[in-house]
Amino acid sequence: MDKDINIKVRVWRQQGPKAKGHFETYKLENISGGTSFLEMLDILNEQLIREKQEPVVFDNDCREGICGMCSLYINGHPHGPDNLITTCQLHIRHFKDGETITVEPWRSAAFPVVRDLMVDRHAFDKIIQAGGYINVNTGGVPDANAIPISKLDADEAMDAASCIGCGACVAACKNGSAMLFVSAKVSQLALLPQGKIEAKARAKAMVKRMDELGFGNCTNTRACELECPKGVSISNIARLNRSFLGAKLSD
Amino acid sequence: MYWLFNSSLGRKFIMSITGTCLVLFLLFHMCMNLVLVFSTEAYDMICEFLGANWYAVVATLGLAGLAALHILYGTLLTLQNKSARGSQGYSSGNKTKTEWSAKNMYVLGLFILLGLVIHLCNFWYKMQFAELIGSPDAVAAGSGLVIELFSKAVYVVIYLLWLFALWFHLTHGVWSAFQTLGWNNKTWYRRLHGISCIVATIIAIGFAAAPIYFGVESLLNGIMTLY
Numbered sequence: 359m360d361k362d363i364n365i366k367v368r369v370w371r372q373q374g375p376k377a378k379g380h381f382e383t384y385k386l387e388n389i390s391g392g393t394s395f396l397e398m399l400d401i402l403n404e405q406l407i408r409e410k411q412e413p414v415v416f417d418n419d420c421r422e423g424i425c426g427m428c429s430l431y432i433n434g435h436p437h438g439p440d441n442l443i444t445t446c447q448l449h450i451r452h453f454k455d456g457e458t459i460t461v462e463p464w465r466s467a468a469f470p471v472v473r474d475l476m477v478d479r480h481a482f483d484k485i486i487q488a489g490g491y492i493n494v495n496t497g498g499v500p501d502a503n504a505i506p507i508s509k510l511d512a513d514e515a516m517d518a519a520s521c522i523g524c525g526a527c528v529a530a531c532k533n534g535s536a537m538l539f540v541s542a543k544v545s546q547l548a549l550l551p552q553g554k555i556e557a558k559a560r561a562k563a564m565v566k567r568m569d570e571l572g573f574g575n576c577t578n579t580r581a582c583e584l585e586c587p588k589g590v591s592i593s594n595i596a597r598l599n600r601s602f603l604g605a606k607l608s609d
Numbered sequence: 610m611y612w613l614f615n616s617s618l619g620r621k622f623i624m625s626i627t628g629t630c631l632v633l634f635l636l637f638h639m640c641m642n643l644v645l646v647f648s649t650e651a652y653d654m655i656c657e658f659l660g661a662n663w664y665a666v667v668a669t670l671g672l673a674g675l676a677a678l679h680i681l682y683g684t685l686l687t688l689q690n691k692s693a694r695g696s697q698g699y700s701s702g703n704k705t706k707t708e709w710s711a712k713n714m715y716v717l718g719l720f721i722l723l724g725l726v727i728h729l730c731n732f733w734y735k736m737q738f739a740e741l742i743g744s745p746d747a748v749a750a751g752s753g754l755v756i757e758l759f760s761k762a763v764y765v766v767i768y769l770l771w772l773f774a775l776w777f778h779l780t781h782g783v784w785s786a787f788q789t790l791g792w793n794n795k796t797w798y799r800r801l802h803g804i805s806c807i808v809a810t811i812i813a814i815g816f817a818a819a820p821i822y823f824g825v826e827s828l829l830n831g832i833m834t835l836y
Contacts, residue, residue, distance in 0.1 A: 368700075376744030382699065434704030460701035494743040530705050532712055533690035535617075549623040565618055575617040575686045579711040581703075593794045599618060600791025606612045606619070 360391025363455040367402060369414050370462045372471050375478075379471065383458070391451035395438060396421060396428060398450055399461075415474040421446040423587065424520030426452035429529070430475055431462040436526035436585045444524060444587045464529035468536070468572045479525050481571045482539060488567035489560040490543045496552045511549045518545035520588040527590075533574030538566050538582035541598035542590045546602060558605035563604055618789075620625045620682055625786035627679040632783060635670055635775075639815035646822050649752035656751040662741040669737065680722060687715045710777040713787075713806040719780040724771030731758055760827035768820045772813045779809035788828065 364387045372379030384402055393401070396418050403413035419427035428445040432438035438448040453459055461475060469477040521542035528536050544561050547553025553560075576595060583592045614620040645652040658667045684805060710717065739747035748754055760763050783805035786795050793801060827833040 370700075379697075408800065431699055431701065434699065434701045439704075460699065462699055465695055465697050465699055467693050530703070532694060532703065534693035534695065535690070565616060569615075569617050572693055573617075575621055575688070576692040577686070577711070577714065577787075578781070578788050579707045581705045581707045584705050584707065591795055594789070596788050596791050596793035598791075599789055600619075602616075602618045603622060603791055 360434045360449075360451050361455070362390050363450065363457075365389060365450070365453060365455065365456070367397075367398075368460045369402075369475070371414070371474055372463075374473055375470055381460075382581060389450050391449065392497070394421070394431070394446055395432070395448040396446045399537040402502075414451040414491065415472075415476045417476050417511060418446060419471070421602050423447045424522060424587060426524035428581045429464050431529055433460055436464070436529040437524075437587050444522070447587075449485075451456040454597060464525055464532040466525075466531075466573075468534060469525060469528060477525075479523075481573070482523050482525065484571060485540055485564055485567050486543060489556070489563035490547070492547065492552055493556060505551055507550060507573055508526065514548050515549035517565060517596050518549070518590065520589050521546075521586075522588060526585050526587060529574065530585035531574065531576075532579060532581065533577055534566050534572075535576045535582075536571075536573040536599065537576040537595050538586065538590055540564050541594035543595045544598050544601065548597070549599075557601055559562040561598060561601045562605050565598070620686055621789045622684065623678060623682050627675045627682070628782055629786050630675050631672075632779065632812075635812050635816075638805075643817045645755060646818050649756075650830050651753050652755075653750040656736065657749055659737075660749060661737055665737065666741070676725075680718070683718050684714060686831040696831055708781060711757075714778060714781060717774050720774040721771065721778060724767070727767060728771075730774060731764070754829075755819060756823050758832050759823035761831070761836050762824070762833055765820045765824040769817060772816050773817055775816075776809045776813040779812060785807050805829060806824040 364385070366383055366385055368383045371382045380482050384405070385400065386402055386405070389398055389401065396416070397414055399414060403431075406413050417427045417429055419425045421428075423444045425445060426444070430437065430445045432445070432448070435441060437445045437467055438452065440448055440452055463469075463471050463475045464477045465480075466477075468481045469479055472478050519542075521539060523539060523543075525539070527538035528534055543565060544557070548557040549558065578595075580591070580592055583590060613623060627639065640654055641652070644655060717795050733747070735748050735754060736751060740749070759768075784793075784798075784801040785805075787797075824833070
């Protein structure tokens with residue numbers, strides 16, 4: 359059985375996008391090790407409401423690691439200190455009794471804080487709108503093996519498609535670069551026959567939008583893939599570089 | 610062509626291409642230095658060959674252009690990345706286990722630039738530059754300059770520190786150039802990372818040979834001074 363522990367949570371509080379933020383420390387007692395990190399914040403919010411204080415605002419939705427809504431920069435890591443998980447899959451057993459846990463919003467010029475721990479990640483939607491789709495209806499699910507696709511390509515496309523667009527890559531990157539996200543979204547389509555046709559135009563359009571939105575330049579520090587909850591590899595970035603440079607040089 | 614300057618990938622392309630050319634130059638320069646350890650006459654012949662002849666001057670100008678572009682774009686990218694990061698940092702720091710060199714390329718670059726300025730004053734200014742402006746003090750045979758410089762302990766230490774920074778810069782820089790050019794995947798990442806370390810180590814050891822050899826020689830002969 360997991361032990362119950364007492365913790366302190368140091369949370370970033372910010373009234374609105376323009377307001378000046380600050381850290382506030384709250385005490386929580388007898389939190390079970392099996393509590394998920396978001397459940398812990400729920401407990402904190404119930405406690406705050408009982409004390410007639412404003413609850414902490416944070417993004418969350420599915421709470422099973424597939425929607426990409428939860429964010430939070432916890433103790434120096436996006437999605438906390440555990441590997442290959444989102445914040446909703448992080449549990450209190452990863453923390454020590456009496457520990458102070460620092461919780462911050464994603465920090466990046468392209469992801470402005472909305473309130474407290476919630477940031478505006480619309481920039482990612484705008485990148486997808488720039489070309490992260492196939493322009494024609496490709497019909498329903500084709501019969502298996504009707505279109506030959508190598509196992510290697512299928513696996514790579516599936517791995518790229520596992521990106522949930524949470525923004526941990528941007529949050530971890532010292533340059534605030536969105537290259538891991540963009541490259542995953544370009545790769546998942548470019549590797550398959552339906553998406554291959556528009557691959558060059560897509561790479562150019564999405565990179566252009568990414569630059570316009572104020573994301574930084576990739577310097578290959580690999581922080582993104584080390585913090586990605588889905589383990590998306592920087593080999594996707596190499597693929598994006600390859601197709602972008604190829605497209606520009608063949609223009 | 611405009612994409613080279615107004616897209617993030619274009620700017621990175623310039624960094625990787627200029628960086629690759631500079632690595633190739635370093636390999637060539639290192640081979641030249643190794644000659645000195647074996648024969649001062651052969652080295653002086655190379656110095657003569659690379660004096661103020663037109664091809665050497667053209668190559669020097671090209672090299673200066675490459676280095677200037679690499680430094681200029683490094684500065685530009687670093688400034689852009691700083692503003693993309695935003696003014697608010699993380700209070701809990703960044704604990705992602707990335708390589709130290711990968712996150713400090715610009716600082717390492719500045720350190721290398723500082724070393725380069727000292728190096729140019731030590732040699733290029735007294736050799737090719739002096740010859741170009743027709744100074745009577747121009748030195749044609751470089752071996753004497755090298756042996757004299759590395760009989761000073763301070764310079765041996767400065768040059769070794771400089772090479773140490775260069776080693777760090779290259780362990781990240783070499784594979785990073787391949788990644789930026791798109792020549793990487795899951796299999797090649799490990800290989801390229803290995804190649805990076807090997808290239809960086811060959812260059813660092815190759816260059817360190819001259820200061821260590823002549824430093825030790827002057828020490829054994831008892832003519833080593835502090836500065």
